[in-house]
Amino acid sequence: MQAKVLREFSRGRHKHSACITDALKAAEHSCKERGIRFTAIRRRVLELVWASHEPVKAYDVLDILRNERSSAAPPTVYRALEFLLEEGLVHKIESLNAYVGCGEPGHLDSGQFLICSSCGEVAELDDPELVKLITEKAKQIGFSIKDQIVEILGCCSQCLSSK
Amino acid sequence: MQAKVLREFSRGRHKHSACITDALKAAEHSCKERGIRFTAIRRRVLELVWASHEPVKAYDVLDILRNERSSAAPPTVYRALEFLLEEGLVHKIESLNAYVGCGEPGHLDSGQFLICSSCGEVAELDDPELVKLITEKAKQIGFSIKDQIVEILGCCSQCLSSK
DNA sequence: ATATGTAATGTTATAATATAACATTATATA
DNA sequence: TATATAATGTTATATTATAACATTACATAT
Incomplete structure (x- = not known):
């Protein structure tokens, strides 16, 4: 039995804007279905996590967010990540203290x-x-x-x- | 096929001083065999990790060490833990940021x-x-x-x- | 037994990761 | 429109970990 690959190594090709779009759409849909609020901050954090092929650090997200939103602070990011983790939209890589978009939201x-x-x-x-x-x-x-x-x-x- | 249990849940019984003694002896032996220095600090940190049934935090080890050795500081503990990890004498539980004694050193x-x-x-x-x-x-x-x-x-x- | 290089430890400072606690604002819905 | 709840803002701090350089201890070659 072959494992299902939910997220592949990028191999240099694959600038994955399509993945990001898909992930955001899926997230939106999944939240709407469950009557859960997919706010601007949550959306943006999810987008930033997906934007990299590599797992993303909370403080790297924060650095970007600070340029867009003067009120951004650690809790801004950690709360959004906590939400996204609970909703199965991102995963935490424990051995890296970093986050990746979930290859199959809701799964x-x-x-x-x-x-x-x-x-x-x-x-x-x-x-x-x-x-x-x-x-x-x-x-x-x-x-x-x-x-x-x-x-x-x-x-x-x-x-x-x-x- | 049944998995080999290297470390069991304690179930209330089992005050495991014997485990500690065994672990220290095994560590000493394994280091001697490889011509590696099992110093007092390393021994003591290993002992403190084993002393608890639960995974132990680096700073909890440090708190104890400070009472025994005025020079104890974060690097004291992290260096000892790094050594013990490399030698296969302890494991890090990534999801807890905590350490446990290895049930079968050298393994x-x-x-x-x-x-x-x-x-x-x-x-x-x-x-x-x-x-x-x-x-x-x-x-x-x-x-x-x-x-x-x-x-x-x-x-x-x-x-x-x-x- | 002594010199010498290397490994270990000491010491200070700071980086990186994460949460607590309380105030304010936005949103859904009664 | 009032109200309860959820989300965000804000400040402070806790927790986990490493960098960088100084000093000491140890193994071993002479």
Whole structure:
């Protein structure tokens, strides 16, 4: 069984304005459906997170936001990120303290991330087989799962081949 | 196939001084074997990490160390932790920014962690099947793995049954 | 036993990440 | 239009981690 790739490594091509547009539309739709407010700040933070191929730091978002909105401060960004995380619109990469747009908004599992330490990009997989195996292992010792974090560190194929 | 449990949930019993002693002995042995210095600071930090059933924060270690050694400062602790991480004597739990003793020092894989949000304890598994599956999935998209982070959040059996 | 290079630790300062707490404003809807 | 709630503004501070340079301890070559 092949894992579904929710987010690919960019491989130099792919200036992903289309991804951003799609992500914003999907977010808008998903929020409207649930009667949740997709405010200007939240939209803009999501856009900034998507704007980079690499995971984005909260304070990098803040630096940009400050140029646009004099009132921007750490809570501005962290609240927006918290909202986006809760709504499944972004993921936090724990090992980097950074954020990426969710490849499939609204989607249930938390995703598995491949982190290339060479180019800094991150791919997202959705692999039900892996999720299932982890769930089974936990069950064997009576552990009830709320969330799974899978972050795979290494080198992507593009970077490997350009060495 | 059953995962090997490198570190168990304590379940109230198990005041684990024996674990600490074993861990220190194993660490000493492993360092001696490799001609690496297991200094007093490093030993003490490892001991303090092991002293708790729960993952330990760097600054909690520092608070204790300050009472024993007037020169203790953040770098004292972070350097010791960095050393212990490199030598495979402790693990960092990325989602908690905290550290646990490695259930099997010197051991190759990075372990899979079950984190109970109720009691705060962490169990460590070594599951070759899971490692293998992750490795295969990565391979399918041409990704070369350096390290795997698996942190499973939820509730341990003890806490589940005491609800 | 002493000199010497390297590794470890000491010391000070600061960077990077994140949250608390309370005030104000905007929005939905009764 | 009043009101409750959610969102944002604002200030301050907590938490986590590293940089940079000085000093000390240790291993080992002589």
